[in-house]
Amino acid sequence: MATHTDLIRLDQVNVRFGDNHVLQNISLPLHNDCITTLIGPNGAGKTTLVRVVLGLIKASSGTVWRRDNLRIGYMPQKLQIDRTFPLTVERFLRTSGISHKDKLMTALADVGAAALFNQSIHSLSGGEMQRVLLARALLRDPNLLVLDEPVQGVDINGQVELYELIARIRKQRGCGVLMISHDLHLVMSSTDHVICLNHHVCCSGHPEQVSNDPSFNELFGVKGAQALALYSHHHNHRHNNHGDIINKPGDNCCAE
16 A cells, blocks of 8 residues: 655645635645545636646645655546547657657556557547546656546446546556546545535545435535435535635534
């Protein structure tokens, strides 16, 4: 088992774009031995938080600590490539700056896609493309994998396989994983830590199986059986149109 090591720590991080307070007092660690899943409604600040982690956005206030010589592999939600541009999987992987064929083949083999090496990138199915994107993220042997909706455009069976693959890669490589996902009912079986974000950290903790959680229903706008999820949390506050917290007197942020 990998030794517990902090890769990144955010402490009271705020991000403002003009009057829009996108991230409010975010504090969280990312470890090498942990899959952290980030959930929240559209517009909650998930992408902004990921960009802070990647170093693409500077926090308006607060601190971001990164381990020395930290290597991050990033897998985007999707990638638009002009279909008139001839591009094989091999050539696409070489855009990472890694050109050694053995390394490219090893990365593809690690995600179960070695047979795609010479195929056109435009001929790939949704699941195949996601595996190629994951292989590219692995090429520099990252300490931290950042995955933005890694099962985008994949059917249900393929989603289960990809989540299992991500868990296996984390175990084999001893890396940390930060993953944005809306598929809570699928991803929780291979997730160690859940962060519920709505401009601030509403709740965080280890996943546990629950059904019809009232706060989850309210947050995501789902009801009944659709709310089946493996994480339990409760919100004792409301948000205004800017995402600011509106608490009742004496309310706590959340209770688990």
